[in-house]
Structure formats: C-alpha cells, structure tokens
Amino acid sequence: QVQLVESGGGLVQPGGSLRLSCAASGSLFSINKMGWYRQPPGKQRELVAAITAGGRTNYADSVKGRFSISRDNAKNTVYLQMNSLKPEDTVVYYCNAEGKEYRNYVGWRDLEVWGQGTLVTVSS
Numbered sequence: 001q002v003q004l005v006e007s008g009g010g011l012v013q014p015g016g017s018l019r020l021s022c023a024a025s026g027s028l029f030s031i032n033k034m035g036w037y038r039q040p041p042g043k044q045r046e047l048v049a050a051i052t053a054g055g056r057t058n059y060a061d062s063v064k065g066r067f068s069i070s071r072d073n074a075k076n077t078v079y080l081q082m083n084s085l086k087p088e089d090t091v092v093y094y095c096n097a098e099g100k101e102y103r104n105y106v107g108w109r110d111l112e113v114w115g116q117g118t119l120v121t122v123s124s
Contacts, residue, residue, distance in 0.1 A: 002026035002113050004095045008080075009118030016122070017083045022095030022115055024076040028102035029111060034071055034078035038091045048093065049080060063089075085122045092117040 008020040024031055035050030049059045049069035057069055066085075071078040078095065095115035100108045 002029045002097070002101055002111060004097055004113055004115035006093070006095050006115040006118040009093065009120045011121045011123065012085055013124050014085060014087060014122055016085050017081070018085065018120060020080040020082070020093055020095075020118060020120075022078045022080075022097075024097050024113075026101065029099060030101075031076060031097045031099035031111075033096075033098045035096045036069065036078070036080045037094045037096055039094070040091050045094070050096075051078065082120070085120075087122050089120060090122045092119050 002024055003026060004022050004024055006020065006022045008018060010018060012018050020036065033050055033052050036048040037045050038048050039045040047060055048063055049057065049067055051057045051069045051071050053073060059067060066083050068081040094117045097113050099111045101111040102108050
C-alpha cells in the first residue's frame with residue numbers, strides 16, 4: 001500500500017522560509033500528480049500547489065511568487081519551498097499524490113493517497 005510521509009513543518013517568523021518534503025513509498029506504483037493542500041479553520045481543504053510528472057505546476061493565487069513546488073521523480077518526493085511566510089499561512093499542510101498502483105489479483109488501479117499533515121506556524 002502506498003504511503004506518504006511529510007516533514008519540514010515548524011515555527012517560523014513572518015518573512016521567514018520553510019521547506020516541506022513528502023516522500024511516497026510502497027510497492028508497485030506510478031504517480032502522476034503530487035501536490036500540497038491546506039485547510040484553514042472553518043474552511044474547505046484548498047490547493048496550495050501541484051506538479052505533474054512532466055513538471056507542469058499550478059499555484060493558488062495567495063502563494064504565487066512566494067511558494068515553489070518541485071519534485072524528484074526518481075525518489076517519488078515532492079517539495080514545497082515557502083518564502084516570505086505570513087501569519088495567515090499558519091495551518092496544517094497535507095501532501096497528496098494521484099496515480100496508479102498495482103494490487104495482486106486486481107492489477108493496476110487508480111491511486112489517491114494523503115499524508116498525515118504537517119503543521120506550519122508563522123508567528124513572531
């Protein structure tokens with residue numbers, strides 16, 4: 001079964017930077033899109049940034065110019081470089097991966113998996 005393990009969250013002052021990482025592990029799988037989401041209190045989970053296996057990216061308007069997403073396909077790992085952080089960026093960030101996985105007796109099937117979340121706190 002494919003799992004995502006996130007790291008890199010923590011406390012940072014306004015204007016500071018953090019880098020989140022998310023690594024996928026498991027047996028036979030192929031990931032197309034990987035992304036980061038966040039869920040502000042009282043709101044729905046929202047896309048922060050996403051990247052396809054081919055390197056196409058998209059960002060939420062609120063983070064354009066400040067955040068940068070990248071990935072290492074060989075390591076099945078996605079990164080989110082967050083610069084110029086603001087207090088309103090304080091929230092739990094979740095990694096997401098979409099693709100295909102191979103299951104015995106079933107064959108290839110669609111895959112979507114979420115990480116456990118990592119907390120980012122921006123405060124002085």
